[in-house]
Amino acid sequence: MTCLSPSERRLQKELMSLIKDPPPGVSVDADQVEQNLFLWTIHMEGASGTLYEGERFQLQFKFSNKYPFDSPEVTFTGSNIPVHPHIYSNGHICLSILTDDWSPALSVQSVCLSIVSMLSSCKEKHRPPDNAFYVKTCNKNPKKTKWWYHDDSV
């Protein structure tokens, strides 16, 4: 245990608590995480009673060795990217806690909860208005995008 770096130690702790006590509809691909602690795949279900009920999504978390001081890189992956005004069709998510408002007291669990709640409060399924342009021009890393957080309603 002593040879683990602080970020590995923390990720290990988060993994244990997420396996033991996951938020509703969220599960972590433990086998995959065991191979690389800095790359997590999370399975997420749309909450019941919302526009995404019955849908299944996949989230990817990429951590740097400065985690938790540096925010993780979080994107939707897989075949089903939720149609949402803050989620681009390449899986990038416009969510302030993933960049400017990140805090080391946040965790994979709290980020997952934020994303579930962001999906749940959606009133109308549509892509962001600049989706086509953004997807063509953006960097592969969503943290390189200068996000402009203007809409707090969803």
Next chain:
Amino acid sequence: MRPLARQELPTKAVFYSKDTSVSHKIMASASEDVETTRGDGGESPNTKDDEKKEESLLECNICLDTAKDAVVSLCGHLFCWPCLHQWLETRPNHQVCPVCKAAISKEKVVPLYGRGSTKQEDPRDKVPPRPAGQRTEPEPGNNFSGFGFGDSGFHMSFGIGAFPFGFFTSTFNIGEPRPNVGPHGSPQYMEEQFLSKVFLWLALLFIAWLLYA
């Protein structure tokens, strides 16, 4: 989405009502030590669970381990000093509590001294160990301006390259007595006067051009 960023872990409020027997575990060097001693007591699973819960009340909000060199912010949130220090360094212009985003600073955190701790030294006096990469990385802003300064200074001395030339000639003229100067009215005198005027005008033109361009 945003409210969650400000959400507190519900355990924080109970922190103050801790019994003292647990509080010196703050100074335990690593949570593993505590975890192993907890296991062999032969307690019922129920008390183990309770203890585990109490234990998590003393966890640092950043590394999730039992807080080491513990400090508490004025808003009441517990951290290891090395962890909090690293976070404050990460955003020196925007220092906020990681848990509740209240304003926070080095002067406004309280070190915690448990009864078990023999050394009453302020954890803030210790230089916290930091990853090597953090220190070598220059601030993007500072680096840019510094570079720009050096660069422009370099250009300046080049741009006024004519001055050393002008300076040189003028000292030449003034500093050295001109033994070869022709007598007043001689053709040599006239020629020298003419040349000096030509060079003066050339120099003035050059300076004007420099200022203009």
